[in-house]
Amino acid sequence: MDIWEANQVSAAYTPHPCSVSGQTRCSGEDCAINSRYDGLCDPDGCDFNSFRMGDTTFYGEGKTVDTSKKFTVVTQFLTNNNSTTGTLSEIRRLYVQNGQVFQNSKVNIPGMTAYDSITDQFCSDQKTTFGDTNNFATKGGLAAMGKAMANGMVLVMSVWDDHAASMLWLDSAYPTTADATKPGIKRGTCATTSGVPTDIETSEANASVTFSNIRFGAIGSTYTGAAANPPPPTGPTNPGTTSTPSSTAGAPAATQTKYGQWYVGIMESLLCMLNYSYS
Numbered sequence: 204m205d206i207w208e209a210n211q212v213s214a215a216y217t218p219h220p221c222s223v224s225g226q227t228r229c230s231g232e233d234c235a236i237n238s239r240y241d242g243l244c245d246p247d248g249c250d251f252n253s254f255r256m257g258d259t260t261f262y263g264e265g266k267t268v269d270t271s272k273k274f275t276v277v278t279q280f281l282t283n284n285n286s287t288t289g290t291l292s293e294i295r296r297l298y299v300q301n302g303q304v305f306q307n308s309k310v311n312i313p314g315m316t317a318y319d320s321i322t323d324q325f326c327s328d329q330k331t332t333f334g335d336t337n338n339f340a341t342k343g344g345l346a347a348m349g350k351a352m353a354n355g356m357v358l359v360m361s362v363w364d365d366h367a368a369s370m371l372w373l374d375s376a377y378p379t380t381a382d383a384t385k386p387g388i389k390r391g392t393c394a395t396t397s398g399v400p401t402d403i404e405t406s407e408a409n410a411s412v413t414f415s416n417i418r419f420g421a422i423g424s425t426y427t428g429a430a431a432n433p434p435p436p437t438g439p440t441n442p443g444t445t446s447t448p449s450s451t452a453g454a455p456a457a458t459q460t461k462y463g464q465w466y467v468g469i470m471e472s473l474l475c476m477l478n479y480s481y482s
Contacts, residue, residue, distance in 0.1 A: 215250040255389065
């Protein structure tokens with residue numbers, strides 16, 4: 204579960220479900236020797252990257268969420284029956300900066316609903332629209348992700364570079380051979396020549412990130428702030444909880460305490476990045 208893959212240019216959160224539960228040693232084609240999709244886990248995941256999903260003004264330096272300043276990342280996990288034993292059905296994202304709560308950006312891609320969270324339907328529509336392989340569904344979707352989380356996970360925070368694809372999947376045009384005007388190809392403003400590990404490890408050898416105030420608990424219990432934009436509409440969202448049960452349905456507003464959430468971020472890229480702090 205990639206809670207937050209980000210730099211100053213782009214950000215994504217991405218569940219990667221697996222067909223197995225718990226620590227597993229692969230063998231043969233289960234190790235994805237011939238095809239990346241033959242492995243036990245979904246290699247692509249289902250990502251929500253605001254830039255890739257059509258809102259190029261939401262995240263970045265000087266944008267709605269201004270990455271030149273400290274901010275808080277909140278991730279909320281909802282289940283299908285509003286109980287701690289329910290099936291994971293939605294993962295929501297919001298940010299807090301300068302005392303204001305920013306709901307996640309909405310999808311702005313022709314032919315797609317204006318989703319603002321990750322659901323199985325969002326993932327299916329995204330894969331279809333972008334022409335991507337839906338290995339996410341094949342590996343069990345959010346239900347499989349929730350089962351893995353129920354078994355327990357370790358929070359890992361890192362700063363890293365990418366020797367396979369130079370992190371272009373996060374903040375550039377990727378694949379680099381594809382038409383950059385095609386929906387889903389542009390993920391940020393970085394050049395396709397950026398992010399080369401040998402360059403990054405020299406030019407950004409002293410790069411750092413600060414993670415602080417890491418919390419988890421019922422939704423609304425781990426942060427404070429006034430809504431900077433209206434909460435997302437109710438409708439196809441699925442209420443649930445990974446924390447304290449509630450009988451109240453509806454999409455979570457900024458101050459409601461109904462579901463389980465992580466107040467945490469993960470910095471996972473160096474390319475196009477200067478040092479900044481995270482709260």
